[in-house]
Amino acid sequence: MAKTADAPTPAQARTDLADAQRERAEAQSLADALAEQIRSGDAxxxxxDLAAKxxxxxxxxxxxxxxxRxxxxxxxADRHARAQQIAQRxxxxxAADQTEAMTASVQRVTDAVADLHALVSSRNEQVRDLSHAADAIADELTAQGIDRQTxxxxxxxxxxTGPAGGRSVVHYATGTRMHELEPARAIAGAVALALTPTEITTLYTALRATDGGVGALFNAFPFAADLRDAIGRAA
Structure with missing residues (x-):
């Protein structure tokens, strides 16, 4: 059997076991052969000799x-070593640097969502103002007995009315159309641009949770308490 170090690896130990089992089989074969010689009358x-075998x-x-053993x-020993490596990883x-990087990334997303929400909300106000102004012209025509489509x-x-509900306004000379869009729908569309269809389905499921998936985010990443508060306020 091959000689190994005091603390062999599992692979080395398996090789040693295979060698020992082979030697045991050889010893049995020799003993069986000697026993057969005795049965055949070999004086x-x-x-x-038999005891030695x-x-x-x-x-x-x-x-x-x-x-x-x-x-x-x-x-x-190998399991302990692997477990220790996992613990270190x-x-x-x-570590603080990774936690801070994750927090900064989440903060950038929440800031971008807030910016998009504000922009869409502001545009919706413009659409409503312009739509009502155009309606006022049509209303004046109606009051004079003229078809408002004039x-x-x-x-x-x-x-x-816009395709997604809410108000809309059309400038026919240029074909320009503006219509309201719920900020949440705009945010969903922007996020979906970065996801696969399967991930979009997962996102839909997560958003249906009571907290919109915030709890899952905090459970998955060990944000520090103060960072959790910052993210929570921004979310």
Whole structure:
């Protein structure tokens, strides 16, 4: 059997066990052959010869058992070593610099969402103002008994209802159309541009949670308490 260090790796210990088992099989084969010689009437074989072969089998059995124990110890030591490596990587992944980087990234997303929300809300106010102004022209025509659609051909502008609900306004000379869009829909569309269809489905499921997925975010990443507060206020 190959000699190994005091603390073999699992692979080395498995090789040692295979060697010990092979030696045990060889010892058994030799003993069986000697026993057959005795059965065949070979008078040259002595009791001592047979005892020696049987002692060799017992010795081989002990070596197999020793190899099994060394393998078990090597596997246990390997598990401990791997667990320690995992623990070190967990500590590295949750170090302050990574936590701060994750928090900064989340903060950038929440800031971008807030900016987009504000921009869409401001645009919606413009759409409503322009739509109502165009409606006022059509209303004046209606008050004079003129079809309000005349506003389209005569003045080139019309107010109305947008495709997603809310108000809309159209400038027919240029084909320019403006309509309201709920800020949340604008945010959803922007986020969806960065996701796969499967991820969009996951996002939809997450947003249906009571907290919109904020709890899952905090559970997945060990943000510090003060950073959690900052994210929570921005979310």
């Amino acid at each position: 040259n074989v002595t009791p001592g 049987r002692d060799l089998i017992e010795f081989a059995d002990l070596r197999v058992e020793a190899a099994r 060394r393998l078990a110890a090597a596997e246990e 967990v500590q590295a992944a949750t 506003s389209r051909s005569t003045y080139g502008v019309m107010g109305g």
